[in-house]
Amino acid sequence: MKIDHSQPLEYSTQQNQMNILGFWIFLGAEIMLFGTLFASYFTLNNGVGSGPSGSEVFEITPVLLETIILLTSSFTIGLATHAMRINNKKATLAFLAITLLLGLSFLGVEVYEFINYYHEGLTLQTSAFSAMLLLTLGTHGAHVTFGLFWGLFIFLQIKKQGFTVGTTNKSFIFSLYWHFLDVVWIFIFSFIYLKGMM
Amino acid sequence: MEFFERFAIPNASPLIYASMVAIGLTVVAIVIGLTYFKKWGYLWKEWLTTVDHKRIGIMYIISALLMLFRGGVDAVMMRLQTAVPDNSFLDAQHYNEVFTTHGVVMIMFMAMAFIIGMMNFVVPLQIGARDVAFPRLNAISFWLYFTGAMLFNISFVIGGSPDAGWTNYFPLAGTDFSETVGINYYMWALQISGIGTLMTGINFIVTIIKMRAPGMKLMKMPMFTWASLITNAIIVFAFPVLTIALLMGTFDRQFGTHFFASTNGGMDMLWANLFWVWGHPEVYILILPAFGVYSEVISTFSGRNLYGYKSMVASMVLISFMSFLVWVHHFFTMGHGALVNGIFSITTMAIAVPTGIKIFNWLLTMWKGKIRFTVPMLYSVGFIPLFTIGGVTGVMLAIASADYQYHNTMFLVAHFHNVIIPGVVFAMLAGLTYWWPKMFGFMLNERIGKWGFWFLSIGFCLAFFPMYITGLDGQARRMYTYSAETGFGPLNMVSFIGAGLMAIAFILIVYNVYYSFRHSPRNVGQDPWNARSLEWATPNPVPHYNFAVDPVVNSSEAFWDAKKNGHVLFPEKIKKIHMPNNSGLPIILAGFFFIFGFSFVFSIWVGVIIAALGIIGCLAYRSFEKDPGHYISREEILETEKKLGGASNEN
Amino acid sequence: MRELFPAKQVMGFIFSLVLTAIALSVYFTDMSFQVGMTILLITAFIQAALQLVFFMHAGESQDKNAIYTGIYYGIAIALVTVFGTLLTLIWGYM
Numbered sequence: 001m002k003i004d005h006s007q008p009l010e011y012s013t014q015q016n017q018m019n020i021l022g023f024w025i026f027l028g029a030e031i032m033l034f035g036t037l038f039a040s041y042f043t044l045n046n047g048v049g050s051g052p053s054g055s056e057v058f059e060i061t062p063v064l065l066e067t068i069i070l071l072t073s074s075f076t077i078g079l080a081t082h083a084m085r086i087n088n089k090k091a092t093l094a095f096l097a098i099t100l101l102l103g104l105s106f107l108g109v110e111v112y113e114f115i116n117y118y119h120e121g122l123t124l125q126t127s128a129f130s131a132m133l134l135l136t137l138g139t140h141g142a143h144v145t146f147g148l149f150w151g152l153f154i155f156l157q158i159k160k161q162g163f164t165v166g167t168t169n170k171s172f173i174f175s176l177y178w179h180f181l182d183v184v185w186i187f188i189f190s191f192i193y194l195k196g197m198m
Numbered sequence: 199m200e201f202f203e204r205f206a207i208p209n210a211s212p213l214i215y216a217s218m219v220a221i222g223l224t225v226v227a228i229v230i231g232l233t234y235f236k237k238w239g240y241l242w243k244e245w246l247t248t249v250d251h252k253r254i255g256i257m258y259i260i261s262a263l264l265m266l267f268r269g270g271v272d273a274v275m276m277r278l279q280t281a282v283p284d285n286s287f288l289d290a291q292h293y294n295e296v297f298t299t300h301g302v303v304m305i306m307f308m309a310m311a312f313i314i315g316m317m318n319f320v321v322p323l324q325i326g327a328r329d330v331a332f333p334r335l336n337a338i339s340f341w342l343y344f345t346g347a348m349l350f351n352i353s354f355v356i357g358g359s360p361d362a363g364w365t366n367y368f369p370l371a372g373t374d375f376s377e378t379v380g381i382n383y384y385m386w387a388l389q390i391s392g393i394g395t396l397m398t399g400i401n402f403i404v405t406i407i408k409m410r411a412p413g414m415k416l417m418k419m420p421m422f423t424w425a426s427l428i429t430n431a432i433i434v435f436a437f438p439v440l441t442i443a444l445l446m447g448t449f450d451r452q453f454g455t456h457f458f459a460s461t462n463g464g465m466d467m468l469w470a471n472l473f474w475v476w477g478h479p480e481v482y483i484l485i486l487p488a489f490g491v492y493s494e495v496i497s498t499f500s501g502r503n504l505y506g507y508k509s510m511v512a513s514m515v516l517i518s519f520m521s522f523l524v525w526v527h528h529f530f531t532m533g534h535g536a537l538v539n540g541i542f543s544i545t546t547m548a549i550a551v552p553t554g555i556k557i558f559n560w561l562l563t564m565w566k567g568k569i570r571f572t573v574p575m576l577y578s579v580g581f582i583p584l585f586t587i588g589g590v591t592g593v594m595l596a597i598a599s600a601d602y603q604y605h606n607t608m609f610l611v612a613h614f615h616n617v618i619i620p621g622v623v624f625a626m627l628a629g630l631t632y633w634w635p636k637m638f639g640f641m642l643n644e645r646i647g648k649w650g651f652w653f654l655s656i657g658f659c660l661a662f663f664p665m666y667i668t669g670l671d672g673q674a675r676r677m678y679t680y681s682a683e684t685g686f687g688p689l690n691m692v693s694f695i696g697a698g699l700m701a702i703a704f705i706l707i708v709y710n711v712y713y714s715f716r717h718s719p720r721n722v723g724q725d726p727w728n729a730r731s732l733e734w735a736t737p738n739p740v741p742h743y744n745f746a747v748d749p750v751v752n753s754s755e756a757f758w759d760a761k762k763n764g765h766v767l768f769p770e771k772i773k774k775i776h777m778p779n780n781s782g783l784p785i786i787l788a789g790f791f792f793i794f795g796f797s798f799v800f801s802i803w804v805g806v807i808i809a810a811l812g813i814i815g816c817l818a819y820r821s822f823e824k825d826p827g828h829y830i831s832r833e834e835i836l837e838t839e840k841k842l843g844g845a846s847n848e849n
Numbered sequence: 850m851r852e853l854f855p856a857k858q859v860m861g862f863i864f865s866l867v868l869t870a871i872a873l874s875v876y877f878t879d880m881s882f883q884v885g886m887t888i889l890l891i892t893a894f895i896q897a898a899l900q901l902v903f904f905m906h907a908g909e910s911q912d913k914n915a916i917y918t919g920i921y922y923g924i925a926i927a928l929v930t931v932f933g934t935l936l937t938l939i940w941g942y943m
Contacts, residue, residue: 011910014408018331022404024907024916025434028923029396033438035927036475039934040446040457040468047463049456060876067869075862078904082855124455128463131455135446149814153821166824179904183897190872190893198875198885407915434919435926467938475930522926526937534941541936 003165008085010172013165023173027180034184037136041192049127054196057120062113063193066106067185073102074182081175084168093159096171099178100151103144110141133192140188143181150174204800208358208378209291218355247780249333250742251318254340256637258315259630261344263708265308268351270704272300274697277661281694283682293678294361295354295380301364305480306388307347309618312626313487314343314398317426320633321402323733323740324420326411326749331404333778334825339394339401341788346391349795353383357800360384363676365477366447368458368469373451379799385448386795392437392444399433402426411732413751417511420731420754421497421504425490428514429483432521436479443472452801467532474525482521484618486514488625489556492578495628496560498729499575500567503755506559513552520549530601539598546596550589557586572727573647577628580655581620588616591666606676609669612662619658627654627707635726639739640718642710650706657699664689664696724843730758735767737842743775746835772839775830783823787816861903868892868899 003012011017045054080095114134117123122130154174158167207214232238245253275296279288288296322330330336353359358378362371371381406427410419419427447469449455456464497504504510526534526542560582569575591613595604604610627650634642665673668686680686725734735757736744747768749756759765790812797805872892875885901907907916 017910017912018404018408020910021408021912021915022331022400024912025400025403025919028919029400029434029438031920031923031927032435032930033442035923035930036439036442036472038927039931040442040472042931042935043468043471043938044457044463044465047456047465049462051462064873068866071862071865071869074865074900074904075858078858078861079855082858086853124449124453126462128456128459128465131449131457135449135455149818150821153818157822170821176905179900183900186893186896186900189869190889194872194875194889195886198882403915403919407912431922435923439930465938468934471934471938475934519922519925522929523933526933534937538937538941 008168009163009165010084010168016165016169019169020173020176023176027176030180030184034136034139034187037132037139038187038191041132041136044128044132047128047132048130051126051130052120052122053129054133054192057117057122058193058197059113059116060193060197062109062116063189066109066113067189069102069106069109070182070185073099073106074179076102077175077178081172084163084171087163089158089162092163092171093155096151096155096158100148100155103148103151103178107141107144107148110137136188136192140181140184143184147174147177147181150177204379205356207355209289209295211289211292213292214354221355242782243780246785247337247782249329249337249778249780249784251322251330251333251336252637252740252742252744254336255315255317255319257340258311258318258343261347262308262311262315262626265303265311265347266704269300269303269308270701272296272303274701276300277690277694277697279678280680280690282691283680283684283687285679288678290678291361294363294676295359297676298360298363298366298380298384299350299354302350302360302384302388303347304618305364305484306391307343307350309484309622309626310391310395311343311347313429313484313622314339314395316491316626316629316633317398317402317429317487319637320629320733321423321426322405322409323636323736323744324423324731325406325409325414326732326745326751327405327409328744328775329778330401331409332401334781334784334820335397335401337781337784338787339398341784342394342397342791343391345788345792345795346387346389346394349390349792349799350383350387353380353387357383365470365473367473368447368450368466369460371447371451371469372459382448382451382799385444385451386798389441389444389448390791390795392440395433396437396441399430399437402430403434406430411749411751411756414756417508418751418754421493421507421510422487422490422731424511425486425493425514428518429486432479432483432486432518435522436476436483439472440476443469443476446472448798452798467529470529470532471525474528475522478525478528479521481617482517484622486517488622489514491625491629491632492560492581494729494731495574495578495632496563498632498727499570499572499578500564501570501728502563502567503730503758504559505562505565506555507754509555510559513555516552517549520545520552524549527596527598527601530598531605536598543596543598547593550593550596553589557582557589572631573642573644573651574628574632574727576648576651577624577631580651581624581628584620584624584655584658585617588613588620591616604669606674607669608665608673608675611675612665612669615658615662615665619662624654627651632727633733635722635738636733636736636740638715639722640714640720641722641726642714643718646706646710646713650703650710653699653703653706657696657701657703659696661693661696661700664692725757725761730755732756732767735760737839741838741842743777743830743835746772746775746839772832772835774832775835776827777830778827779825781825783816783820787813790816857903861899864899864903865896868896 005012011020076095077099080092080099083091083095124131124134151174154167154171158171161167232241245257248254275288276293279285279293318336322328358380360366360380360383362376362381366381366384369375406419406423446457450457450459456462458464458466458469460466493504493510523545524542526538527546530539591609595601595610595613631642631647668689671686673680673684673686722738724737731754732749732751735749747770749767750769752765753759756765756767760767790809793805794809794813797803797809872889875888901920907913907920910916
């Protein structure tokens, strides 16, 4: 394995560079995945049947809370990467932990939001709109959940092994994933919630 | 017993019971055979756990041939049923199931597997790499594809086949009209194999971008590699659409949502829309690698370099983007206005332009060439006129107003078989024959191969050209029978005869493998076709590290340059080589996916949860696993090269 | 010391908070649908671009051409899919 020391550790081998590029291409596919969800959402937007519409169930407080939590977590994972590049293990682990906790609290608010919808009579079976809303939010939420486990594994590995060619690469890729989830959320926030409440 | 009742076949017939017995006996025979010859260990160590792109490619191709058999039997059954008016060989329901599985198997599990298998085998060799970028992921891709294929294929003996056509339109595919678990099988089989395909797409893009031999700039890649790059780009952006559509379909069928229902705000047209947003790019995913194969074959057997390399690349790039702009032409008759139909009519016709450019390039490559009519070349030469007919009828179908006449008739069936069979199937057979010596170290018999070609081509013309006529006369597709007064009888009989000839061609092609295995000489050398691109610089069959020394390249026909112009391909000395380790994880992961899919099909939630935990466990294991790979020593390489008579210098 | 301070990340964070606040104005003030949508489109895409550049370091790798091509291609086709679907299923019937 050839290690190129002029590069940050996560880019230092051919395999690492390929991992990062491969993940970027995967994110391209994810753009399309969420693009399809948005296309379907906009199509079924008015298909509320006899159930409530978006403007009737959306509430600004939990949505704003989720947005700020996720934006902050995107910031902290960025700080974790930064700390990794200046070789500060403690700070990296701390920021990674904060990110995961923020992710967990995001999920908590989202679950609260879903329970609220349930009480207002909006479930998976209510209408095409309700199902599409829950599927879109659920897909994003499932990504966050997956990310929590993934991040935890990486946390444990950095804790045990320190910064290696492997762990820095994984944690950089994880940061890409997490930022991407934030980008998706920005679109959900803007074009599902704000557009729905406008 | 109540638990097991759900696995019963809803529309049992003697045919299904017979195939059930046949499947059972085959499985028993394979198990006994493997045990008797003590091959379990070999199978596990050398094949099931392999991460070698060549072996994975070969496994893809074997699966594809199996699926070709399965889909082919379906095809012959359909032609037999419609050969005469008012036939009662199959009932309506059974006929529905047969055309559905025929379509899905042929597209998803035959054609896709064939092209991905071919890419797996050829692309790393053509770019001078030792493997793909993510060998482990490649194995996972294969096993997920295989899981999907098996899941789909057991449907007709456990629980019932899907019956709403390969396009699976809602509301027909909803639980109201399709009560059995058949469509659930469709959803999960495609979902699982689709994940595998997406991973393949990412894998090959990275491989081609990052692992090319020194000196091989993008514009110096062999054309098949270019075609693979573009194809995989389409895969990466098209398959997520299918993922979502299938997910929504699953929710509709199993969780009572109303995405594609006509009540509670649902919209059944949305399925058709999403399906074709994926489905039309899918057509180009199938055809572009075929174009790549033809480019290689035509240039090799004309003894000339490929005419118009740059325009070939440009047209593929254009096709890749345009393939996402035409999907609505699959449902012109759905009632959106003239504006929408007009837009998609024009984009559809426009996409014929880059395709036409490619046809002219192939013709000009042959122009004044010294053409050798080998089997791969015969398929390529046969492809050009036949595919052009398919393309021209495609442009006819692109005229939205006229489409009201053609829509859902046999004319359409004739058209897409006319592009897929001479396009994809011919290409894969050409490619298989062409690269066969690279894979196995001996040539396929030319004589039997040529018989196979003629049977296939003539059979194809007889089977599908009559459908253009009956289609224009109004014979609808997917009708299990018709009355004698319609006058469709004689032409359908001709179709049946054509299908029979194609079946004979398939038998000849399989027999050719057996015959050549027994009788072909093994000393064919590394370059039996006098070929041009880099993969021919390796010994036959290829050692598992591919190239003993990294090749250095300065044109798209590096091997030809080395042969004719004194280019030095291997300037460096042999050094130890780093290779990835085999792993059992991919097949175990796929096993969990199988349990997951199967349990989900029957809504057995305990199985779903257990399998999901298994999948997560595999992923966690992978995250913590350290897999540094292994090294092959210099001495071992020298020995292997000596034995194989490799091309690389011995110092 | 300058190298130690994550200036890029802090800037990105501040920008994203500001853009979120601007986007929120469509909820808190009364405006027409067109104006609101325009604001949302602008803020959302700028935010996405900020994440890409400030946080994800899209341009730092040797493979930035491949990365940008992939992302732009994905965005272009996603937009085609969204608007094409709306054209086909909604606007085409109006």
